[in-house]
Amino acid sequence: MRNTIQYLIQRYAFYFGGDQPFVSWAERLRSSAGALVGLMLVMTVAKLLGEFAGIDEWLMASLGASALLVFALPGSPMAQPWAVIAGNTVSALIGISIVIVVPEPLLAMPIAASLAILGMFILRCLHPPAAAVALIAVLGHVTHYRYAFFPVMVDSAMLIIAGAIYSNLTGKAYPNRPQ
Template identity: 75%
Template sequence: MKHTLRYYLKRYSFYLGGDQPPVSWVERIRSVFGALIGLGLVLLVAKYLRDLSGLDEWLMASLGASALLVFALPQSPMAQPWAVIAGNTLSALVGISVVHLVGEPLIALPLAASLSILGMFILRCLHPPAAAVALIAVLGGMLHYRYAFFPVMVDSILLVMVGAIYSNLTGKKYPNRPS
C-alpha cells in the first residue's frame, strides 16, 4: 500500500508537537510577558531578602519551569497555588532529608525525586518542576532545612502572588476557584 507524504505527516506529526493545541499570538505574548515580569519581580525580592539575611542561597533553579505553568497554563491543576508552594517546599524537604540519609548520589538522586513524587501524590500537590527541586537539593548537597523555606517556599509564594495579580489583570482567572 502506497502512502503519500501528506499521510505520513498527518500520522506522525504527533511526534513533532502535532498534539499541541493552537495558541494565539496574543496569548503567547501575554504568557511570555507575564513570565518576564513575574520572574523579574520574584528574583528582585529574593535577592533583596538574601542581602538582608546574608544567606548564600536566594534562588531555586526550577523557578523558570514553575513560571511556565503559572503564566502559560494558569488553569492547570499543577499550576495552582497549593501545587506550586507545597510541591516545591515538600520536594526540597525530601531532597535535603535524602542528602542526610544517603551518601551515594546514584542512589540519592532517584530516591529524592521518587519520594518527592510520592509525597506530592499524598498531599495532592503535584507540580512537575518540584521533582527537580528534590534533585537540585541533592546535587547541591543542601544540608540546611532552611533552604526549603528560603528560597524555595518564599520564591514559590512570590511567584504565585505575582501570577495571580498578573493573570487577573490580563483577563485570566487564577487561581482556579472550586465550582
C-alpha cells in the same frame, strides 16, 4: 507517492508537536511577558531578602518551569497555589533529608525524586518542576532545612502572588476557584 508523503506527515506529526493545541500570538505574548515580569519581580525581591538575611542561596533553579505553568497554563491543577508552594516545599524537604541519609548521589537522586513524587501525591500537590527541586537539593549537597523555606517556599509564594496579580490584570482568572 504524494498520498504516501501526506499520510506519513499526518501520522508522524504527533511526534513533532502535532498534538499541541493552537495558541494565539496574543496569548503567547501575554504568557511570556507575565513570566518575564513575574520572574524579574521574584528574583529581585529574593535577592534583596537574601542579602538582608546574609544568605547566598536566594533562588531555586526550577522556578522557570514553575513560571511556565503559572503564567502559560494558569488553569492547570498543577499550577494552582497549593501545588506550586506545597509541591516545591515538600520536595525540597525530601531532597534535603535524602542528602543527609544517602551519601551516594547516584542513589540519592532517584530516591529523592521518587519520594518527592510520592509526597506530592499524598499531599495532593502535584507540580512537575518540584521533582527537580528534590534533585537540585541532592546535586547541590544541601543539608540545611532552611533552604526549603527560603528560597523554595518564599520564592514559590512570591511567584504565585505575581501570577495572580498579572493574570487577573490581563483577563485570566487565577487561581482557579472551586465551582
